Amino acid sequence: MDVLVFLVPLAAAVALGAAFTLARSVLAAPSGNPRMNEIADAVRQGAGAYMNRQYRTILVVAVVIVAIFAIVAWTRGDPHEATNWWWTTIGFAFGAAFSAIAGYVGMGVAVRANVRVAQAARDGLPGALKIAFGGGAVSGLAVAGLALLGVSGFYVLFDVILTLDNPVEPLVGFAFGASLISLFARVGGGIYTKAADVGADLVGKVEAGIPEDDPRNPAVIADNVGDNVGDCAGMGADLFETYAVTAIGAVFLGYLLVGDVTVLVTYPLVLGAIAILASVVGTRFVRLAADNDIMAALNRGTWVSAALSAVGFLVASGVMLGGAGELLARGNWFTTFLASVTGIAVTLLLMVVTEYYTSTAYGPVRRIAKASETGSATNVIAGLAVGMQSTAGPVTILALATFLAYLFAGLYGIAVAAVAMLSVTGMIVAMDTYGPITDNAGGIAEMSDLPEAVRANTDALDAVGNTTKAVTKGYAIGSAALAALVLFADYAERLDLGEAAFRLDDPLVIVGLLFGAMLPFLFSAFLMESVGKAAGAVIEEVRRQFREIAGIMEGSAKPEYGRAVDIVTKAALREMAIPGLMAVVAPLIVGFLFGPVALGGLLIGVTMSGLMMALTMSNGGGAWDNAKKYVEDGHHGGKGSEAHEAAVVGDTVGDPYKDTAGPSINPLIKVINTVALIFAGLIASVGGILTF
Numbered sequence: 005m006d007v008l009v010f011l012v013p014l015a016a017a018v019a020l021g022a023a024f025t026l027a028r029s030v031l032a033a034p035s036g037n038p039r040m041n042e043i044a045d046a047v048r049q050g051a052g053a054y055m056n057r058q059y060r061t062i063l064v065v066a067v068v069i070v071a072i073f074a075i076v077a078w079t080r081g082d083p084h085e086a087t088n089w090w091w092t093t094i095g096f097a098f099g100a101a102f103s104a105i106a107g108y109v110g111m112g113v114a115v116r117a118n119v120r121v122a123q124a125a126r127d128g129l130p131g132a133l134k135i136a137f138g139g140g141a142v143s144g145l146a147v148a149g150l151a152l153l154g155v156s157g158f159y160v161l162f163d164v165i166l167t168l169d170n171p172v173e174p175l176v177g178f179a180f181g182a183s184l185i186s187l188f189a190r191v192g193g194g195i196y197t198k199a200a201d202v203g204a205d206l207v208g209k210v211e212a213g214i215p216e217d218d219p220r221n222p223a224v225i226a227d228n229v230g231d232n233v234g235d236c237a238g239m240g241a242d243l244f245e246t247y248a249v250t251a252i253g254a255v256f257l258g259y260l261l262v263g264d265v266t267v268l269v270t271y272p273l274v275l276g277a278i279a280i281l282a283s284v285v286g287t288r289f290v291r292l293a294a295d296n297d298i299m300a301a302l303n304r305g306t307w308v309s310a311a312l313s314a315v316g317f318l319v320a321s322g323v324m325l326g327g328a329g330e331l332l333a334r335g336n337w338f339t340t341f342l343a344s345v346t347g348i349a350v351t352l353l354l355m356v357v358t359e360y361y362t363s364t365a366y367g368p369v370r371r372i373a374k375a376s377e378t379g380s381a382t383n384v385i386a387g388l389a390v391g392m393q394s395t396a397g398p399v400t401i402l403a404l405a406t407f408l409a410y411l412f413a414g415l416y417g418i419a420v421a422a423v424a425m426l427s428v429t430g431m432i433v434a435m436d437t438y439g440p441i442t443d444n445a446g447g448i449a450e451m452s453d454l455p456e457a458v459r460a461n462t463d464a465l466d467a468v469g470n471t472t473k474a475v476t477k478g479y480a481i482g483s484a485a486l487a488a489l490v491l492f493a494d495y496a497e498r499l500d501l502g503e504a505a506f507r508l509d510d511p512l513v514i515v516g517l518l519f520g521a522m523l524p525f526l527f528s529a530f531l532m533e534s535v536g537k538a539a540g541a542v543i544e545e546v547r548r549q550f551r552e553i554a555g556i557m558e559g560s561a562k563p564e565y566g567r568a569v570d571i572v573t574k575a576a577l578r579e580m581a582i583p584g585l586m587a588v589v590a591p592l593i594v595g596f597l598f599g600p601v602a603l604g605g606l607l608i609g610v611t612m613s614g615l616m617m618a619l620t621m622s623n624g625g626g627a628w629d630n631a632k633k634y635v636e637d638g639h640h641g642g643k644g645s646e647a648h649e650a651a652v653v654g655d656t657v658g659d660p661y662k663d664t665a666g667p668s669i670n671p672l673i674k675v676i677n678t679v680a681l682i683f684a685g686l687i688a689s690v691g692g693i694l695t696f
Contacts, residue, residue: 023146283427
């Protein structure tokens, strides 16, 4: 099986090579006239400046954590335990570095593809779609490739090269590094993008009555920068850590179940290699058909990737597990394969359900648009109802999938299903990054005064982009939930607390559950308040410029775009600190005060509460956004009507829901779980200061 393990990094390298080839193709496309390039350069430079400042800030936190890990390693009396801590420290540093690289890659091509999409839209939809999706696919394949390369490369280092006694445990450090950087990137980018968006919309569209992306709006460049640092870089880091954490969780569980390195450890890595090659092939099937159905073209690539993955999983299951049935506590090679198919099915079903609740083609969005006719209050009420309602379908899917996966192959089956969900990660990130690229392309077309036909093409691409962003958030939330279940299984197996642990008649479990269920609410409150404060500062700045700079509204004077960019940047970096540290500190406080059983309760509580909160916020916000666009398309009075004004207010409320708080809950859950897993041994040795 060592040969198979060595092939996994090779598969990751193939994906990275495909991403590089796609990037060259995208960047070779024409970039339009000087005015278009001037705007695109302003967005690119603003996004790059923010990312550099953000990661310099995060670096300080990472260095402190590395120092803490090093102190723990230095003070361990057992040489074996000290060695594991040293390698866990190194794993953390590399996981953090890889996650940061994924964030840069997620944005790097996107900020260069946008202007090329706008230029291609002059000639029609097919060419513009090809560039927009190509730019997204660069991010998708690079993120998945980096994650698989990091996890498999470290495993090969620990098991084959260094031959550590426990080559799996240090991988948890890599998972923690990936999760922590992702959390800060998601929080900071989310605050930035929505503060700029809300500030630009409330003053520009509502007060001044000028169109979205109008160059007279001083916050328009900050708004376009936010699309990239929030959706591209944030989602890139988010799904990088989802991929890494899920794969590591499955590998770790395979080791704990048997207590040795067996095929159960290497099998999830091989599934990842098969899936990433399937994604490379799937990107080739995204082409616009005669009916110009953009969403169908994007979905076709996802379905092809899923189908190819399923075939590969069948072969891998038979070859690797056919003679290893005794290692499985439940089932056999074929039922383990069925567990992997369950994971693929979960991904596809979550995409369908999320599209139903967030697309203008279906009832939920249209109900919100209809409610806008009677004012902002009814719009907000309808949006809240849709968000809450949208939890039922995904939760049912995840519950049934968990039950079936356990029925097929026990706890290991749940881990396999979670890994199988990663089979379309490349396509999912591609679809997510496609959204900001097309959004920015529309902005460039508007600010460059390109013909109406060009803006019509970019609007068609952008309308689908809103749905793809919502769909990818649904996927990220679902995969985070299954990954958290795997990590919790790792935690329980590692401490071997016995069947009596985590009973609801144990007060310590209730204490942990209550704290865990509360954390997503407190975390989200900090983020929502941060967006409100930062947006308020932007609003005041935009109003000031409209008031003090003569000629802005007439187009004879140029707004001070950089002022708005700087205001949002400082606010985002300042406000991301407390929510980020909360995820690290909370499990340690509960664990050392109340012991490992209470900490286990916290893990359950934060996963369940976080899942509901993330679904409600992401789907509700996406529905509000598309309800506004549905009204703008001419329904219920169209632009300028009272219904439109109410829809803009609803969209403004939903913005921090769907792009800040909701998506940030995913890395919150996984940071808390990885912290618990890393410090489980120390917490168990202390036993809890306040235990009975």
